[in-house]
Amino acid sequence: MEPHRRSWAEPYKIKVVEPITMTTPEHRRQAIRAAGFNSFLLRSDDVYIDLLTDSGTSAMSDYQWAGLMVGDEAYAGSKSFYHLVEAVQEVYGYPELIPTHQGRGAEHILSQLLISPGDYVPGNMYFTTTRFHQEFAGGVFVDVIIDEAHMPSVEHPFKGNIDLVKLQKLIDDVGADKIPYISVETNVNMAGGQPMSMANLKATYELCHAHGIPVMLDATRALENAYFIQQREGGYENKSVKEIVLEICSHSDGATVSSKKDNLVNIGGFLAVRDPELARRARAMLVQFEGLHTYGGMSGRDMEALARGIHEMVDTDDHVRARVGQVEYLGNALLKAGIPLVRPIGGHGIFLDAAAILPHLAQDQFPAQALTAALYVDSGVRGMERGIVSAGRDPKTGDHRYPKLELVRMAIPRRVYTQAHMDVTAESVVEVYEHRESVGGLKFTYEPEELRFFQARFEEI
Numbered sequence: 001m002e003p004h005r006r007s008w009a010e011p012y013k014i015k016v017v018e019p020i021t022m023t024t025p026e027h028r029r030q031a032i033r034a035a036g037f038n039s040f041l042l043r044s045d046d047v048y049i050d051l052l053t054d055s056g057t058s059a060m061s062d063y064q065w066a067g068l069m070v071g072d073e074a075y076a077g078s079k080s081f082y083h084l085v086e087a088v089q090e091v092y093g094y095p096e097l098i099p100t101h102q103g104r105g106a107e108h109i110l111s112q113l114l115i116s117p118g119d120y121v122p123g124n125m126y127f128t129t130t131r132f133h134q135e136f137a138g139g140v141f142v143d144v145i146i147d148e149a150h151m152p153s154v155e156h157p158f159k160g161n162i163d164l165v166k167l168q169k170l171i172d173d174v175g176a177d178k179i180p181y182i183s184v185e186t187n188v189n190m191a192g193g194q195p196m197s198m199a200n201l202k203a204t205y206e207l208c209h210a211h212g213i214p215v216m217l218d219a220t221r222a223l224e225n226a227y228f229i230q231q232r233e234g235g236y237e238n239k240s241v242k243e244i245v246l247e248i249c250s251h252s253d254g255a256t257v258s259s260k261k262d263n264l265v266n267i268g269g270f271l272a273v274r275d276p277e278l279a280r281r282a283r284a285m286l287v288q289f290e291g292l293h294t295y296g297g298m299s300g301r302d303m304e305a306l307a308r309g310i311h312e313m314v315d316t317d318d319h320v321r322a323r324v325g326q327v328e329y330l331g332n333a334l335l336k337a338g339i340p341l342v343r344p345i346g347g348h349g350i351f352l353d354a355a356a357i358l359p360h361l362a363q364d365q366f367p368a369q370a371l372t373a374a375l376y377v378d379s380g381v382r383g384m385e386r387g388i389v390s391a392g393r394d395p396k397t398g399d400h401r402y403p404k405l406e407l408v409r410m411a412i413p414r415r416v417y418t419q420a421h422m423d424v425t426a427e428s429v430v431e432v433y434e435h436r437e438s439v440g441g442l443k444f445t446y447e448p449e450e451l452r453f454f455q456a457r458f459e460e461i
């Protein structure tokens with residue numbers, strides 16, 4: 001049988017189930033109003049299929065759950081910490097590990113150690129918490145991703161690539177000594193889960209090193225990026241994702257990782273670096289903000305489950321093939337129905353093009369926020385705004401930042417939902433799309449100063 005006729009079926013079976021609530025449209029209309037039209041403020045009890053995020057929502061394996069029982073809760077020198085060190089060294093290849101409570105803990109430490117006020121930090125599109133910590137340390141984030149990343153309907157196999165001309169121009173304009181590092185994200189979240197190519201990463205590394213600029217990965221989604229490299233980049237079709245993840249990291253000086261994604265755990269993260277001196281400084285900060293250097297912000301059992309999750313994600317290629325396969329299944333169903341979404345279909349979710357779906361709403365009427373709420377009311381499927389609300393305000397001018405992408409993200413947790421759940425989701429998007437002119441705009445009733453999307457409240461205009 002030809003390989004493309006095989007389905008993406010799961011390399012696991014279900015051992016435990018968690019019942020979820022099925023609600024009525026009237027109940028959901030009340031719930032979204034009580035939540036200020038912000039899906040972050042809904043109670044999970046009121047949600048049927050929760051696609052808010054794939055962060056910390058994955059299902060652990062029986063082997064990971066067993067790891068919780070044998071986790072070593074020693075305050076110092078926990079053997080679970082050493083299991084984690086070995087896992088990170090084997091899979092990511094970095095010798096020095098600084099465990100943190102989650103990704104932003106690592107971003108905080110890295111940003112504070114390397115960025116001085118007035119520095120510039122280039123990156124391939126911003127991520128919310130990453131840019132927050134860069135700015136909090138006094139830096140200015142500069143987007144150097146290729147233009148195609150900002151064009152939802154343009155097919156490009158590596159929309160996460162860095163535009164080397166933009167990067168070179170920044171180096172020429174501000175000088176390499178004003179660039180403490182480049183922040184390179186694998187499988188760019190805000191672009192729709194879009195990968196970068198190995199060739200581009202290698203060229204970025206070479207350009208940066210020629211100017212003495214370290215390359216720091218946000219390797220949170222390196223696994224999904226590795227899978228796309230295997231599928232799309234010449235020369236990698238016969239390499240395992242494990243080999244490719246290691247090669248990705250070889251073109252960098254260190255990485256921050258949120259383990260709530262690829263790593264198949266509900267909490268955790270780390271900073272990993274090659275330079276022992278940087279690691280020493282990071283550990284000094286770690287004890288101030290997270291915890292001792294052999295646990296950071298995690299319990300022993302968290303570290304044990306994480307070490308097992310890191311091995312599990314790359315032990316065979318079957319896990320990531322089914323993970324991305326399920327996302328593509330949903331995306332293809334929507335494309336077939338003519339729904340505008342970010343293409344190619346990304347690694348961790350579907351990104352609906354709210355600007356194209358609701359052209360009757362101006363961007364400052366928050367089309368993606370409104371579409372997220374409409375989807376929830378239709379079916380109890382919870383997505384997330386990734387547009388003007390997430391982009392926040394420019395700290396200098398105080399105006400909204402108007403991002404080119406105005407998206408609703410429906411992120412798929414790993415190993416959690418079935419194909420029937422994906423069918424229900426697709427049916428709901430099609431239903432809302434068919435009645436799209438009835439979706440109205442929103443306005444703020446409460447706007448937080450930082451990371452406003454988490455707790456902002458809205459009402460209908």
Ligand SMILES: *Cc1c(COP(=O)(O)O)cnc(C)c1O
Nearest residue numbers: 102103104127129189220258260
């Ligand atoms: C989730 C995420 C982060 C932040 O990690 P937390 O664990 O949520 O603090 C950083 N970068 C990327 C790409 C992410 O997806």
